[in-house]
Amino acid sequence: MEVRWDVFLIIVGTAIVTFIPRVLPLMVLSRFQLPEWATKWLSYVPISVMAALVAQEIFKNGENISFSTNHVELLAAIPTFFIAIKTRSLLVTVLAGIIVVMVLRFLFPA
């Protein structure tokens, strides 16, 4: 039950960079408005970052990206996408994804 120093730094650092974008617009936007290009740029950030993270998760093999070793996750991503589009529910998508991977790993043990 201890908190290591490097883990503590990571937690505090990530907490600060998460806290600022959460509160800053609420605190200052009553005084001035973001320029239009900034709003437009920001509106694409969720899509870019999520797509990049999905790619990284599906193709990664340790710290490197590899196309050869991660067939199960690549395969599981396809039904997971369809379920997300169909149900529009984060919870159902996560549960379905977990079950698909569990079944695939059972059928094709590494």
Add this chain to the structure above:
Amino acid sequence: MGLANDQIETVADSRDKDTFLQGVKDCVPTLLGYLSIGFAAGVIERTAGLSIAEIALMSLILYAGSAQFIAAGMMVASSSITTIIITIFFVNLRHLLLSAALAPYFRHLSPLRNMLVGSLLTDESFGVAINEAAKKNYISEKWMHGLNITAYLNWCAANIAGAFLGQWISNPERLGLDFALTAMFIGLLVLSMLSRKKIARDVVVAIIAVVIAVGASSVLSSSMGVIVATIFASTIGMVMEKWK
């Protein structure tokens, strides 16, 4: 003057009906989501080698599902502290938009009280709040706190419960639990695309992000690849929108 006072009182009355307790109640439909994802995050964090105390601290002060998953995954891959913090910054930059969208409803509050409203903002609580705003044209501060605090407590409880259970799960991969993160990103990606009316442009931006993330990762670390892909793809999206 009497009339003006009456009107002010009527507005104040209707706002008082949106109590803290009503906020708690309106949070209930999202609780199952917090519980299951928080639980999965706790298991993953535990199997990534974090202690219960570290997991508790993380859910209490970081309080962001995807960020907690990613931080745990990057710690396993022994990424540097700076890379982890920069990646989380970009992952959570979307809160700028959520916070900016809520700002007009809380203009009457002081900066400090606005800070309290924003400090527990999540994708889900934003979704509930913006729906409420669409229905009533205002959001009550007390109601917002009820919503936020209920979600926060549930997340922390589920996260710590998952951490305790994680001690007994020796192989979370076999149960597919590691895929919870990927599935959540897929879900968030699809949901954010479906909520806008820019599907074609969004798909182009997403494909560019995937290609850059994969391409850049062969040169840089994969977490730096995500940062580079985010900056490039968002810029291309912005430029495409200007051209139109």
